[in-house]
Amino acid sequence: MTSDLFDAALQAAEDAMRRGSHHTALRHFEDALTANPESAEAHALLSVCLSRMNRRFGAVEEAERALRIDPELPLGHIALGYAALATGDVKGAKAAVEHVHRLEPEGVSALTLRCDIALATREQGELKTAALALLARAPEDVYAICMLSRAASLGGKGAEAERLAREALRIAPDDATAHEMIGWAFFAQRKYRQAKEAALSALSMAPDNETAFMLMAASALRQRWLTGWMFSFALWVMQNSERTFMTAVIIFNAVLMLTGDLLWHYEQTPWLEALNYGSWALAIIALGSFVILSRILAHEARNVRLVQDY
Amino acid sequence: MRYRIPDEVPRHRFARFATRASAPYWASLVGGFLPALLWSTANAWFLGCRDRRWQTAFALIGYSTVAAIGAVRLWLYQSGTFETVFGHDGRLVNALMNSAYFLGWLVVLRILIGRQVDLAAYRGSLGKQLPWGVVLIGLMVLTDRFVVPAVFDYFNGIVWVWGPSRL
Numbered sequence: 001m002t003s004d005l006f007d008a009a010l011q012a013a014e015d016a017m018r019r020g021s022h023h024t025a026l027r028h029f030e031d032a033l034t035a036n037p038e039s040a041e042a043h044a045l046l047s048v049c050l051s052r053m054n055r056r057f058g059a060v061e062e063a064e065r066a067l068r069i070d071p072e073l074p075l076g077h078i079a080l081g082y083a084a085l086a087t088g089d090v091k092g093a094k095a096a097v098e099h100v101h102r103l104e105p106e107g108v109s110a111l112t113l114r115c116d117i118a119l120a121t122r123e124q125g126e127l128k129t130a131a132l133a134l135l136a137r138a139p140e141d142v143y144a145i146c147m148l149s150r151a152a153s154l155g156g157k158g159a160e161a162e163r164l165a166r167e168a169l170r171i172a173p174d175d176a177t178a179h180e181m182i183g184w185a186f187f188a189q190r191k192y193r194q195a196k197e198a199a200l201s202a203l204s205m206a207p208d209n210e211t212a213f214m215l216m217a218a219s220a221l222r223q224r225w226l227t228g229w230m231f232s233f234a235l236w237v238m239q240n241s242e243r244t245f246m247t248a249v250i251i252f253n254a255v256l257m258l259t260g261d262l263l264w265h266y267e268q269t270p271w272l273e274a275l276n277y278g279s280w281a282l283a284i285i286a287l288g289s290f291v292i293l294s295r296i297l298a299h300e301a302r303n304v305r306l307v308q309d310y
Numbered sequence: 311m312r313y314r315i316p317d318e319v320p321r322h323r324f325a326r327f328a329t330r331a332s333a334p335y336w337a338s339l340v341g342g343f344l345p346a347l348l349w350s351t352a353n354a355w356f357l358g359c360r361d362r363r364w365q366t367a368f369a370l371i372g373y374s375t376v377a378a379i380g381a382v383r384l385w386l387y388q389s390g391t392f393e394t395v396f397g398h399d400g401r402l403v404n405a406l407m408n409s410a411y412f413l414g415w416l417v418v419l420r421i422l423i424g425r426q427v428d429l430a431a432y433r434g435s436l437g438k439q440l441p442w443g444v445v446l447i448g449l450m451v452l453t454d455r456f457v458v459p460a461v462f463d464y465f466n467g468i469v470w471v472w473g474p475s476r477l
Contacts, residue, residue: 026315033313046315056432058316088428089360242332242431243424250416257409265402 006035040070047079059083158188176205195219204304322358329443331426341450343415343473372418380470
């Protein structure tokens with residue numbers, strides 16, 4: 001009886017995850033784990049579900065629970081890999097892929113995680129290889145087609161990326177990833193209006209999708225051909241995270257200090273003063289562009305709507 | 311009893327003391343590098359970074375290396391070696407070495423903070439934002455302005471121990 005309850009709840013949870021209804025899936029996982037708290041598979045699936053909801057601490061804890069019960073469960077290692085990737089531990093995620101590949105050479109879950117790692121690290125060649133391997137094992141897999149499309153757009157092959165993304169949209173018209181991919185394909189071909197529409201479509205289905213938001217931001221700025229360039233630095237920093245900003249500060253400081261040292265040594269006082277005031281002015285302009293860009297993007301993001309035909 | 315899915319809260323001791331990852335980096339520009347480095351290392355533990363031991367070791371090695379550059383520069387400057395070897399250009403070499411010392415500190419802090427940014431941003435997205443540690447920055451500035459110069463009177467060379475500040 002308990003076993004039937006467990007099986008039904010786990011099946012319902014998996015179905016809900018497949019539909020993207022993660023909150024509903026959580027309720028079914030609770031039912032399944034109440035019936036059988038020692039199921040490593042249920043803990044691992046719950047961890048993957050939590051990773052997709054970006055609940056990182058819970059995802060790590062559930063993956064570790066799964067592996068404590070069954071240390072050789074491939075799904076447990078996949079769950080730990082996703083949890084590691086979510087916390088920025090690319091090395092840990094790659095180790096999970098290797099481990100699962102050894103345990104389950106024909107499985108597709110390791111390849112899906114491999115695609116996600118390559119996408120996170122923007123390794124175009126690796127993304128294409130992993131997506132092709134995934135497609136060979138699951139020919140109608142929308143995710144694999146989407147990843148191939150992204151690899152093509154990263155390589156500047158916009159037309160090929162668009163063809164693949166249209167194929168993915170034919171199979172799954174309501175897939176947020178497919179909409180985002182066709183957006184990147186349009187962006188690679190400089191079709192910025194369509195790229196923004198696709199990004200807004202993806203955001204209408206997945207509001208927390210950061211890469212779709214960046215696509216929307218980049219497309220919106222490219223459309224403003226007269227003023228958009230002023231926000232290039234702010235957008236570049238937004239796309240590349242706070243790390244890049246701090247590195248940029250170091251490079252800026254290095255140029256500033258070394259030039260200042262030379263001007264001071266050769267007693268070029270007017271130039272030294274110009275350098276000092278100029279650097280302050282640049283810093284203020286850069287900070288100001290951040291504030292204005294945030295307002296522009298907040299305004300653009302209000303227009304989310306699903307477009308079915310591009 | 312019904313199974314309970316883990317709550318989304320950090321499970322490390324002293325997690326409540328964590329601040330934004332970049333706070334020590336910006337604080338170093340106004341309050342000196344040694345306290346910023348100590349703060350950043352402690353923050354790795356407060357945030358619960360997976361590689362917090364690596365970060366601690368890196369901070370120790372980074373501090374030793376950069377402080378050694380500062381000590382060597384100070385010794386070469388005070389002994390007049392720059393002028394002896396490079397003549398009039400000695401003061402330029404001294405200034406360039408001082409800039410390299412300053413940039414070295416920024417690089418060490420940047421590497422540490424780069425490993426904390428993702429986790430800190432995520433912690434900040436869980437309801438209450440992580441603080442900037444304004445009190446700590448204020449204490450650093452006060453120490454840099456009043457305590458360090460007072461100690462400098464008795465111990466010539468404290469600057470390379472503490473690290474320079476730009477304001």
